[in-house]
Amino acid sequence: DAKTTQPPSMDCAEGRAANLPCNHSTISGNEYVYWYRQIHSQGPQYIIHGLKNNETNEMASLIITEDRKSSTLILPHATLRDTAVYYCILLGSARQLTFGSGTQLTVLP
């Protein structure tokens, strides 16, 4: 599966939107973009995924560029409980997740 690049860390003020970028310039046509997060000492939690259209659920929105080479996860109103490591992962036919180093999001009061 193709690789993703994420900033190692980001801060966000509580109540504001958190926008987490992910670059995946070598993404293949059949690869989905998945986002998971891991709160300290817990198992990862599924957030959202998409192929080429923008997606929204109760947790977040996923914006994928038209060329699919990058995406942004948006947490519309960040809370302190959203502090976690966020992983952007490409998932293809192998159906296996390969975790990179992710982005440590810290929501500040």
Place this chain on the structure above:
Amino acid sequence: GAVVSQHPSWVICKSGTSVKIECRSLDFQATTMFWYRQFPKQSLMLMATSNEGSKATYEQGVEKDKFLINHASLTLSTLTVTSAHPEDSSFYICSAQGQGVNEQFFGPGTRLTVL
């Protein structure tokens, strides 16, 4: 989302003993389960993939005789760390995947400490 449990949540054992960790999908049938290991301040590393009723497929560098995986039913997989040593101390996490579904749902993890 689907719920996956792990037991125990933490375990301390002596060097040379074996430890079994259970992973259960509580509200769906998991045709595939994955086992990961995570060392402090590092990302998750896939250890092995198991399909119900089949032998597990291990990632390169993971000893299959040391980390025994059994996936005997659609709701239960077990990981046994045999002859554990201090370097096996880690956070072990399982995930479960239903048939024809890409999403993996993760358990809460098991922290293993080998003295």
